[in-house]
Amino acid sequence: IRDAFDETFQAAARNFEEVVGQLFPGGRGRLRLIREDSGPRSVLGGDGGRSSAGDVDVPATDVDGVDQEAVGHDAEAAYGVEIEITPAGKATRRLSLLSGGEKSMTALAFLFAVFLARPCPFYILDEVEAALDDSNIDRFLSLLRRVSDRAQFVVVTHQRRTMEAADCLYGVSMAGNGVSKVISRRLPQEPPALSAA
Amino acid sequence: IRDAFDETFQAAARNFEEVVGQLFPGGRGRLRLIREDSGPRSVLGGDGGRSSAGDVDVPATDVDGVDQEAVGHDAEAAYGVEIEITPAGKATRRLSLLSGGEKSMTALAFLFAVFLARPCPFYILDEVEAALDDSNIDRFLSLLRRVSDRAQFVVVTHQRRTMEAADCLYGVSMAGNGVSKVISRRLPQEPPALSAA
Amino acid sequence: MYLKSLTLKGFKSFPDRTRLDFTPGVSVIVGPNGSGKSNVTDAVLWALGEQSPLAVRGQSMQDVIFAGAHGQQARAEALVEVVLDNSDGAIDLPASEISISRRIDRSGEGEYRMNGARCRLTDVLEVLSDTGLGREMHSVVSQGRVEAIVTSKPRDRKMLIEEAA
Amino acid sequence: MYLKSLTLKGFKSFPDRTRLDFTPGVSVIVGPNGSGKSNVTDAVLWALGEQSPLAVRGQSMQDVIFAGAHGQQARAEALVEVVLDNSDGAIDLPASEISISRRIDRSGEGEYRMNGARCRLTDVLEVLSDTGLGREMHSVVSQGRVEAIVTSKPRDRKMLIEEAA
Numbered sequence: 098i099r100d101a102f103d104e105t106f107q108a109a110a111r112n113f114e115e116v117v118g119q120l121f122p123g124g125r126g127r128l129r130l131i132r133e134d135s136g137p138r139s140v141l142g143g144d145g146g147r148s149s150a151g152d153v154d155v156p157a158t159d160v161d162g163v164d165q166e167a168v169g170h171d172a173e174a175a176y177g178v179e180i181e182i183t184p185a186g187k188a189t190r191r192l193s194l195l196s197g198g199e200k201s202m203t204a205l206a207f208l209f210a211v212f213l214a215r216p217c218p219f220y221i222l223d224e225v226e227a228a229l230d231d232s233n234i235d236r237f238l239s240l241l242r243r244v245s246d247r248a249q250f251v252v253v254t255h256q257r258r259t260m261e262a263a264d265c266l267y268g269v270s271m272a273g274n275g276v277s278k279v280i281s282r283r284l285p286q287e288p289p290a291l292s293a294a
Numbered sequence: 295i296r297d298a299f300d301e302t303f304q305a306a307a308r309n310f311e312e313v314v315g316q317l318f319p320g321g322r323g324r325l326r327l328i329r330e331d332s333g334p335r336s337v338l339g340g341d342g343g344r345s346s347a348g349d350v351d352v353p354a355t356d357v358d359g360v361d362q363e364a365v366g367h368d369a370e371a372a373y374g375v376e377i378e379i380t381p382a383g384k385a386t387r388r389l390s391l392l393s394g395g396e397k398s399m400t401a402l403a404f405l406f407a408v409f410l411a412r413p414c415p416f417y418i419l420d421e422v423e424a425a426l427d428d429s430n431i432d433r434f435l436s437l438l439r440r441v442s443d444r445a446q447f448v449v450v451t452h453q454r455r456t457m458e459a460a461d462c463l464y465g466v467s468m469a470g471n472g473v474s475k476v477i478s479r480r481l482p483q484e485p486p487a488l489s490a491a
Numbered sequence: 492m493y494l495k496s497l498t499l500k501g502f503k504s505f506p507d508r509t510r511l512d513f514t515p516g517v518s519v520i521v522g523p524n525g526s527g528k529s530n531v532t533d534a535v536l537w538a539l540g541e542q543s544p545l546a547v548r549g550q551s552m553q554d555v556i557f558a559g560a561h562g563q564q565a566r567a568e569a570l571v572e573v574v575l576d577n578s579d580g581a582i583d584l585p586a587s588e589i590s591i592s593r594r595i596d597r598s599g600e601g602e603y604r605m606n607g608a609r610c611r612l613t614d615v616l617e618v619l620s621d622t623g624l625g626r627e628m629h630s631v632v633s634q635g636r637v638e639a640i641v642t643s644k645p646r647d648r649k650m651l652i653e654e655a656a
Numbered sequence: 657m658y659l660k661s662l663t664l665k666g667f668k669s670f671p672d673r674t675r676l677d678f679t680p681g682v683s684v685i686v687g688p689n690g691s692g693k694s695n696v697t698d699a700v701l702w703a704l705g706e707q708s709p710l711a712v713r714g715q716s717m718q719d720v721i722f723a724g725a726h727g728q729q730a731r732a733e734a735l736v737e738v739v740l741d742n743s744d745g746a747i748d749l750p751a752s753e754i755s756i757s758r759r760i761d762r763s764g765e766g767e768y769r770m771n772g773a774r775c776r777l778t779d780v781l782e783v784l785s786d787t788g789l790g791r792e793m794h795s796v797v798s799q800g801r802v803e804a805i806v807t808s809k810p811r812d813r814k815m816l817i818e819e820a821a
């Protein structure tokens with residue numbers, strides 16, 4: 098099972114760099130496997146262990162190419178996946194300092210990177226574009242359309258722009274009587290010219 | 295200081311009912327002051343004490359018209375403010391079951407209710423409309439315009455619709471070099487016909 | 492393998508039997524605030540074995556039973572059925588369709604069924620893990636949860652990859 | 657009383673001196689993802705005494721100092737100045753304008769100033785509480801935090817009202 102993880106991680110890491118190129122034009126990103134060290138180093142690292150966001154400070158050892166022996170035997174150390182992202186023109190630093198939209202795009206890049214390595218049969222994405230501005234929504238939807246032959250996607254949204262990416266559309270309404278009603282409609286899906294501007 | 299709280303709470307409670315009428319047309323809402331009881335009752339209440347949302351289950355005593363004696367002397371019991379909201383046509387139940395947009399509107403109703411009772415000099419609202427559909431954004435913006443003479447509001451957003459409520463507009467941009475740039479523009483604010491549909 | 496249909500009855504804002512049929516590709520569920528879209532997300536999570544009421548926004552599991560509204564009585568039970576298309580044989584069972592359903596009543600009693608026959612939660616989870624749908628259901632991103640990947644600990648992200656692997 | 661101007665220098669994505677002038681009424685700060693809008697929100701919170709780096713999305717307070725970008729050196733310190741209009745005498749000081757500024761350098765050393773004179777955090781908090789702006793700054797709703805009022809405990813909401821009262 099360790100080999101399966103290693104293989105999936107390596108593939109996800111390659112995909113992540115590629116997907117980041119699409120979601121953050123001009124930007125760079127990578128995934129790192131790290132071993133969170135215990136002991137004096139982590140105590141000196143301050144709240145690096147406690148705070149969950151901006152995990153750059155977690156005292157950790159880079160595990161390049163998973164050392165199967167270490168990962169197998171070193172049950173004491175916890176292994177983790179670190180995300181590094183550098184939007185165009187900016188300097189890499191803490192994930193926590195990223196904007197709301199940038200955090201969402203980074204999370205989506207990670208999700209798609211893992212999906213491309215090992216697709217699940219279906220994905221349900223509920224309002225994942227809430228923090229995104231229009232150009233980022235378009236980048237997300239273009240990526241979604243590009244990979245929609247590899248898994249089924251159910252996207253839940255209150256935004257009209259997102260409707261344009263649908264093969265099949267479900268309208269949910271509530272007539273003021275507390276009861277939900279669903280109407281469905283298939284759409285002829287042509288390669289969408291999603292971003293005219 | 296207890297009198298100040300009581301007065302503010304009573305005013306906020308009255309305002310809440312009125313603001314809910316504007317943000318949830320056809321809906322009802324109220325604020326209740328409750329005393330969270332300790333002892334066997336709360337243990338039977340299950341995770342009512344632990345879970346933070348849907349506080350309907352908190353074993354509590356309704357404190358109608360703040361019992362000054364009790365609030366003052368009963369230092370053991372913790373007092374809290376419970377929110378009850380019933381959107382049009384629905385049945386009142388847990389807050390936790392509300393939709394994302396309904397939770398945001400409820401939170402805004404509470405914020406405005408307290409503001410109308412005791413305005414702070416200024417409010418900064420960062421992307422508070424992210425979960426709202428267009429009709430709810432319009433209701434929020436109409437309320438904001440109605441009360442904008444009583445406090446200063448700074449609204450941060452990536453959405454164009456929200457721009458329409460501005461007296462003064464600040465455009466923030468980043469030219470791909472990691473440096474933010476601000477351009478400001480005053481607007482002639484006429485009573486906006488915010489919702490044409 | 493893909494999600495073929497979802498049927499809700501007495502679940503949250505769906506008092507009467509409601510069925511959604513899905514296609515491979517991209518389905519978009521759209522509607523105003525509070526109309527019932529995320530209730531559909533919750534229904535899929537719930538039918539496929541969600542154990543925490545908090546994950547479907549309740550305090551107790553019975554919270555998912557339609558609680559009444561103007562002109563509608565509360566229902567005594569909630570039922571959700573998910574039908575998975577298995578024509579690619581992703582699930583190691585001799586059936587081209589796999590139906591998984593879950594029921595709960597006001598007392599909190601409930602059951603799971605697979606293709607009509609009563610089964611245990613572990614049977615459902617086993618079938619799902621065959622297809623890469625793990626216990627954590629990382630392929631379902633609930634409302635407000637997308638940023639969790641970025642704010643979570645490195646260890647949790649590793650688990651996400653392990654579940655897929 | 658109202659917020660008259662905000663000046664940022666070396667703070668987050670504002671390496672060079674940037675000033676925003678506000679009016680009473682509704683100001684809207686608009687722009688694309690990652691342009692720097694919430695950094696403005698953070699600047700106000702920070703200048704008015706925020707003690708937790710997490711509240712301004714950092715891990716240590718020095719995280720707010722401009723850390724460099726393509727073609728720009730990192731800065732050695734961050735400075736934010738908030739000017740409050742006091743023509744209505746809401747603040748019990750003989751000045752029609754109150755300037756509050758805060759500075760921090762790479763070593764974490766910093767200071768507060770009021771109308772140019774060094775002061776302590778408690779002096780700033782005292783002046784603010786005169787105007788109803790409490791320590792908790794409930795009048796500032798940070799990105800992603802609006803639903804907190806609904807998910808928080810009844811006790812926290814009571815504190816919100818107490819702060820206003």
Ligand SMILES: Nc1ncnc2c1ncn2[C@@H]1O[C@H](COP(=O)(O)OP(=O)(O)OP(=O)(O)O)[C@@H](O)[C@H]1O
Nearest residue numbers: 393394395503524525526527528529530556557558
């Ligand atoms: N057990 C129940 N019985 C009746 N109604 C319920 C039940 N549980 C939830 N609801 C109602 O369903 C509504 C929430 O629906 P849902 O979360 O699906 O909305 P949504 O379409 O996702 O909206 P948004 O765009 O705001 O996220 C709430 O108004 C809630 O009161």
Ligand SMILES: Nc1ncnc2c1ncn2[C@@H]1O[C@H](COP(=O)(O)OP(=O)(O)OP(=O)(O)O)[C@@H](O)[C@H]1O
Nearest residue numbers: 196197198668689690691692693694695721722723
């Ligand atoms: N100390 C710093 N030095 C340089 N850049 C910084 C610093 N701190 C934050 N930033 C950058 O500022 C950007 C975030 O800006 P901000 O959160 O204000 O965006 P925003 O306009 O609110 O976007 P959104 O609409 O997505 O919320 C990030 O790209 C981050 O890298």
Ligand SMILES: [Mg+2]
Nearest residue numbers: 393394529634
């Ligand atoms: Mg929803």
Ligand SMILES: [Mg+2]
Nearest residue numbers: 196197694799
């Ligand atoms: Mg922001």
